[in-house]
Amino acid sequence: MSEERLLDKALEILKESGADKAYGYILSNRGMLDEHSGQLYNFLYCLSAVIGAKDESLAWMREAVIDKGYWYRPEVFEDSDLDSIRGEALFLECKKISDERYCEALRAAETICTWNEAKRTKLALALHGNQQNIGSDKGFWRFLEDEGYQVEYVQSKIIDSHMLYRWEDDGETQLDGIIRKIPWNKYEARALCGFSAGCNEILKTLLADTNIKCEKIILHSPWMPVIDNNLDKLMAALDKVKIEIVCGENDSDCLPHAKKLAKEAAARGLNCKLEIVAGLGHSLESAAVHGAYNKI
Numbered sequence: 001m002s003e004e005r006l007l008d009k010a011l012e013i014l015k016e017s018g019a020d021k022a023y024g025y026i027l028s029n030r031g032m033l034d035e036h037s038g039q040l041y042n043f044l045y046c047l048s049a050v051i052g053a054k055d056e057s058l059a060w061m062r063e064a065v066i067d068k069g070y071w072y073r074p075e076v077f078e079d080s081d082l083d084s085i086r087g088e089a090l091f092l093e094c095k096k097i098s099d100e101r102y103c104e105a106l107r108a109a110e111t112i113c114t115w116n117e118a119k120r121t122k123l124a125l126a127l128h129g130n131q132q133n134i135g136s137d138k139g140f141w142r143f144l145e146d147e148g149y150q151v152e153y154v155q156s157k158i159i160d161s162h163m164l165y166r167w168e169d170d171g172e173t174q175l176d177g178i179i180r181k182i183p184w185n186k187y188e189a190r191a192l193c194g195f196s197a198g199c200n201e202i203l204k205t206l207l208a209d210t211n212i213k214c215e216k217i218i219l220h221s222p223w224m225p226v227i228d229n230n231l232d233k234l235m236a237a238l239d240k241v242k243i244e245i246v247c248g249e250n251d252s253d254c255l256p257h258a259k260k261l262a263k264e265a266a267a268r269g270l271n272c273k274l275e276i277v278a279g280l281g282h283s284l285e286s287a288a289v290h291g292a293y294n295k296i
Helices: 003-017 019-032 038-050 054-067 074-078 080-084 089-108 142-146 176-179 196-209 226-238 255-267 288-296
Strands: 123-125 150-154 158-161 164-166 188-195 216-220 242-248 272-277
Touching: 003 019, 003 038, 019 038, 019 142, 038 080, 080 089, 080 158, 080 255, 089 150, 089 158, 089 188, 123 176, 123 196, 142 188, 158 216, 176 196, 188 196, 196 216, 196 226, 216 226, 226 255, 242 255, 255 272
Parallel strands: 123 150, 123 188, 188 216, 216 242, 242 272
Antiparallel strands: 158 164
């Protein structure tokens, strides 16, 4: 079991049966993981605080911040789930240490791209989702190599927590800066691929600069708030782009956006295909999704 699947299941249990059951599920299954990320610890200390297990919550926070060296963006410590331990000395100590590490990381933050040289005539850039990094989806997009693409990865400069990053829903884009730094227009074919909030960054970029050449975009479990107020302009920007959308039937947050974009594209005669994967939630699981891409 991957950590992603464990935490997704824990969220399902939280919604259906409450924090106590979700906490117990993680405790029972965390031994199946090779290592525990800062995000897993965040679940552990938040859930245990919610159910009143204050000592356990503080112990998890100590293990994460002091023993493991993890840190979080300041907003994490403002979570109401932590109200029961907010005044504890250990909580304040961990928050202070984490805030200092966050500020240090913030000063060094920059957008990263793995591209360093042209290896093929076709290029695909892949963007992670929120609370992820390059390693989160590195490997998933390798199926594009069978289509002749050189696959490279882009990591946001916006820090979420230790080794985890996010994209802004609004505001400036980062992807356009990466495209300007590499010989994008020298490739014969170009694709932009995203998971979750990475999809929104792709659409923001194409909306902001309609001169960017791109033959295909692949949007997986797409979180796309940009389409809510910019749909007409976006359709014009995507007029000559092949759009491939894959979304799980259980992805309640992103499926409405996926359907909305696909419906509007179809109404305007754009080259757009949507594949809804049965039994899949908000996930980048290659086994289920690879089959979906073969259908597109």
